[in-house]
Amino acid sequence: MHDIVRPGVIPASKRPLVSVSISAARLTYNGVPLFTDVNLRLEPAAITCLLGPSGVGKTTLLRMIAGLAEPEPPTTIAAGDGLPLHERIAYMAQQDLLLPWLDALDNVLLGPRLRGERLSAALVARALDLLARVGLEGREHDRPAALSGGQRQRVALARTLMEDRPLVLMDEPFSALDAITRLRLQELAAELLAGRTALLVTHDPLEALRLGHRVHVMTGKPATIGPALEPPGPPPRAVDDPAVLAMQAELLRRLAS
Amino acid sequence: MTRLFRALVTLAVLLIAWQALVWATEVPRYILPGPLLVTSALQRHAPLLLQHGLTTLGEILMGLVLGVALGTGSALVLASVRTARRWLMPLLVVSQAIPVFALAPLLVLWLGYGMASKVAMATLVIYFPVTTALFDGLRRTEPGWLDLARTMGASNVSALWHLRLPAALPALASGVRVATAVAPIGAIIGEWVGSSAGLGYLMLHANARMQVDLLFAALFVLGAFAVTLYAAVDTLLRRALPWQPDTHAFEERD
Numbered sequence: 001m002h003d004i005v006r007p008g009v010i011p012a013s014k015r016p017l018v019s020v021s022i023s024a025a026r027l028t029y030n031g032v033p034l035f036t037d038v039n040l041r042l043e044p045a046a047i048t049c050l051l052g053p054s055g056v057g058k059t060t061l062l063r064m065i066a067g068l069a070e071p072e073p074p075t076t077i078a079a080g081d082g083l084p085l086h087e088r089i090a091y092m093a094q095q096d097l098l099l100p101w102l103d104a105l106d107n108v109l110l111g112p113r114l115r116g117e118r119l120s121a122a123l124v125a126r127a128l129d130l131l132a133r134v135g136l137e138g139r140e141h142d143r144p145a146a147l148s149g150g151q152r153q154r155v156a157l158a159r160t161l162m163e164d165r166p167l168v169l170m171d172e173p174f175s176a177l178d179a180i181t182r183l184r185l186q187e188l189a190a191e192l193l194a195g196r197t198a199l200l201v202t203h204d205p206l207e208a209l210r211l212g213h214r215v216h217v218m219t220g221k222p223a224t225i226g227p228a229l230e231p232p233g234p235p236p237r238a239v240d241d242p243a244v245l246a247m248q249a250e251l252l253r254r255l256a257s
Numbered sequence: 258m259t260r261l262f263r264a265l266v267t268l269a270v271l272l273i274a275w276q277a278l279v280w281a282t283e284v285p286r287y288i289l290p291g292p293l294l295v296t297s298a299l300q301r302h303a304p305l306l307l308q309h310g311l312t313t314l315g316e317i318l319m320g321l322v323l324g325v326a327l328g329t330g331s332a333l334v335l336a337s338v339r340t341a342r343r344w345l346m347p348l349l350v351v352s353q354a355i356p357v358f359a360l361a362p363l364l365v366l367w368l369g370y371g372m373a374s375k376v377a378m379a380t381l382v383i384y385f386p387v388t389t390a391l392f393d394g395l396r397r398t399e400p401g402w403l404d405l406a407r408t409m410g411a412s413n414v415s416a417l418w419h420l421r422l423p424a425a426l427p428a429l430a431s432g433v434r435v436a437t438a439v440a441p442i443g444a445i446i447g448e449w450v451g452s453s454a455g456l457g458y459l460m461l462h463a464n465a466r467m468q469v470d471l472l473f474a475a476l477f478v479l480g481a482f483a484v485t486l487y488a489a490v491d492t493l494l495r496r497a498l499p500w501q502p503d504t505h506a507f508e509e510r511d
Contacts, residue, residue: 068404091408097401101423101500114411114419143500163409 017044018088018166018197019080020065026072027057034060035223040216042167044080047190047198047235048228049212051205053255056223058201059171065199066091066169090163094172096152098144098159104131105140108159130158134188150181157185161192168198174207183239186210190236205251209244211235217254226254290470298470299477305459310478313456316372316444317486320379324440325433327380328387332429335388336395337417349388357381358446365451375447375455382443383436390432394425427501430494437490441483 020042027034034057042048052058063069065077066089079085098107108127109119117123131140134154144152153173160168173189174182190211202208208215213235214228229247231237237244272292278284279291286294299306331349335342361378368374398421406416448457456475463471495501 063404066404066408068407087410089408091405093401093404095401097399097405099402099420099423101426101498110405110419111409114406114409114415116412116415145500 016081016166018085019044020077020085020167020197020199021080022061022065022075022077025061025064025075025077027060028072029057033222035218038218038223038225040225042197042199043214044197045195046213047193047200047211049200049202049208049215050218050225051202051208051215051251051255052218052223054203056218056220058218058223061218062169062171062199062201065089085167088165089167089169090160090165092156092160092168092170092173094175096144096149096156098152098155100144103141103143104136104147104155107144107155108162110159111163127158127162130161131155133192134158150177150185153177153181153185154188157189157192166197168193168196170198170200172202173200175202175204182207183210187236205248205255206239206244209247209251210237210239215247215251217251219255219257287467287469290473294470295473295477298468298474302471302474306456306474306478309454309456309459309475310482312372312454313375313441313444313448313479314482316375316379316447316455317440317482319372319376320383320443321437321440323376324380324383324436325387328384328432328436329391329429331384331388332391332395333417333422335392336421337413349385353385357443361446361450364447370451370453374450375444375452378447379440379443382439386435386439387429387432390435391425391429394428395421397428398424426498430498430501433494434487434491437487438483440486441479445479 022038022040022042025038025040026036038061040048040050040061050058050061060069064071064075065085067086068091071077077085079088098104099110102110105124105127106113108131109123112119112123128140131137134157136151136154136158139147139151144155147155153176156173160170170189174185177185186207200208200211209231212231214230216228217226218224219226229251231247232243233241276291276293279289290298331345335345335349357378360381361374364374364377368377395417402420402424403416406420411419444455445457445460448455449461452458456479460472460475463469463475
């Protein structure tokens with residue numbers, strides 16, 4: 001279904017793919033090294049999950065890639081094609097970060113609006129289409145206050161995809177939601193992220209195993225990133241998938257060690 | 258409706274207590290006239306009160322418009338230009354240490370006995386609460402929104418216009434509410450220092466001639482203006498910012 005040509009959307013098959021290599025990453029906080037010499041590779045068109053306890057520095061690593069935190073030397077972050085990553089990323093945070101004075105549609109159109117682009121009919125049609133795909137048809141003109149937490153995060157997901165960037169960075173995007181809403185949104189995200197390179201930072205092993213093509217565990221003091229676990233089958237995987245369950249036990253062991 | 262009823266009952270009780278005090282103590286009418294005398298003064302001097310009241314109201318409204326406009330402009334400049342913030346913030350803070358009322362005679366000297374000096378006075382009183390409220394609001398933008406704007410490739414001006422300013426509007430609104438409450442003070446002080454029209458002038462004049470009932474009548478008109486103006490501005494701001502979280506969440510329901 002991703003190859004259906006929508007107004008203003010690059011079909012998944014023609015979207016330029018990007019891979020990212022992070023090497024020799026280093027982060028010190030108050031003189032204490034949180035991690036030194038950490039390496040991570042984001043494979044093209046794959047969802048990479050970075051799983052770790054809070055305070056391990058995974059969010060800062062994501063923020064470095066997003067250009068929101070200054071990488072500490074000798075950290076290098078490079079795209080596979082050698083071009084700058086700047087303006088090729090879309091970012092989604094734990095909070096929905098919706099603007100309370102805009103309705104759902106205008107929130108989805110925030111990126112073009114901030115860049116001063118003309119809001120053409122094609123652009124609006126694409127935003128409406130994205131809202132429909134996240135299941136919010138008919139709620140386009142509701143302000144965030146009128147939406148539930150899950151619906152708000154759906155709008156945030158639509159806003160992230162509206163950017164139509166090859167690299168999507170997500171920082172615990174579903175952790176503030178209740179269990180059922182979280183499972184539904186994970187399925188939606190897996191479907192909508194297909195064909196893009198994505199980094200998903202999470203502390204939920206089940207989430208990582210349902211969504212990730214590659215799952216890395218980041219633990220320790222200073223933290224290190226372990227080798228990738230590659231759950232079989234395409235995401236989103238079922239909650240009761242035997243492989244997912246077996247690996248979940250393994251991940252919990254690695255997290256606890 | 259019940260809220261209005263409660264307000265009216267409170268007012269009636271206060272008026273009765275006032276009249277009872279006057280009857281009981283037989284205090285002379287040139288010290289404390291009863292509400293009945295004040296009401297009759299209101300009726301007798303209605304055209305005079307209206308004429309002077311309109312002058313004062315004009316001063317307040319012009320001061321409000323000018324003060325809010327200048328304050329908004331200053332806050333935007335302070336928030337967006339780092340050099341301006343570094344050089345002008347200390348000046349702004351120090352300038353507020355000078356009581357504005359001490360400047361009233363100077364303003365009258367410079368701008369004359371007419372409305373200009375009173376408008377300037379009201380503007381000065383309004384300027385500071387508006388500037389600080391909006392500047393504060395502009396500095397407290399949710400950091401996550403600014404992160405989002407950066408990843409979306411927004412310029413600083415665009416982020417100011419689309420994110421920081423709308424986000425700071427509730428803060429500006431509370432600044433404007435404070436300004437509306439203090440605006441009449443500026444106008445009245447200006448009139449006391451030197452003028453030939455306005456409620457402040459009328460009150461001084463009546464006081465000097467022992468027309469205390471007229472003084473109270475002028476005070477009543479001023480109070481009515483102030484309350485009406487505040488209610489109007491408050492309603493307007495609520496209508497303009499419907500997305501604002503309800504600030505009256507803790508207020509008892511009627």
